[in-house]
Amino acid sequence: MIARQLLDLFAQRGATGELVRVVDHDVRPGVVADAGDGDEWPEIRRKVAAADIVLISTPTWVGHMSSIAQRVVERLNAEQSETDDEGRPGMFGKVGVVAVVGNEDGAHKITADLFQSLNDIGFTIPAQGGTYWNGEAMRGGDYQDLDETPEAVASTNATLVRNAVHLAELLGKQQYPAS
Secondary structure, X not given: OHHHHHHHHXXXXXXXXXXXXXXXXXXXXXXXXXXXXXXXXXXXXXXXXXXXXXXXXXXXXXXEEOHHHHHHHHHHHHHHHOEOOOOOEOOOOOEEEEEEEEOOOOXXXXXXXXXXXXXXXXXXXXXXXXEEEEOOOXXXXXXXXXXXXXXXHHHHHHXXXXXXXXXXXXXXXXXXXXX
16 A cells, blocks of 8 residues: 555655554545544544645546545644644644545645645645555556556655655754744
8 A cells, every 4th residue: 555655655764654444444525623422534634733744645537536535624724723822823843644545546636635725724745745656447457456656656656755754854944933
């Protein structure tokens, strides 16, 4: 899976992380930090708040991000009203990156949609902060079933990680100004 490959590359650069499969959690719809009893978003939200780099990885479904990825964006949207002690949006200083896989077109649109959403929420997007793999349209097969990662994808993955770690280090040393 591409998310695991990226996390392994991040670890090689000293940026450890955790894979959170949101699909395995009861994350309610809405633009709120906590949707009440049984909503598992607050725990995921704590992990996002503690992270320096956040990766959203999604399959392509009919040319669009998955409904789960869309739900993550919706829930993150609640962060726009949260600020730090100096009045900056709570997600300022965090780096956002994207990975998309699928057997159909749409990776560029999905990446653009996610980048704009992450930017609106306060994340910083590094140069070449998106990676993707599209299999042949209208054919079977998954990225996870490949015998090896295509060179173009491997190179893009390495660039994404290198740039994201670099940017996170810079933002860790000097946060955006509050005013």
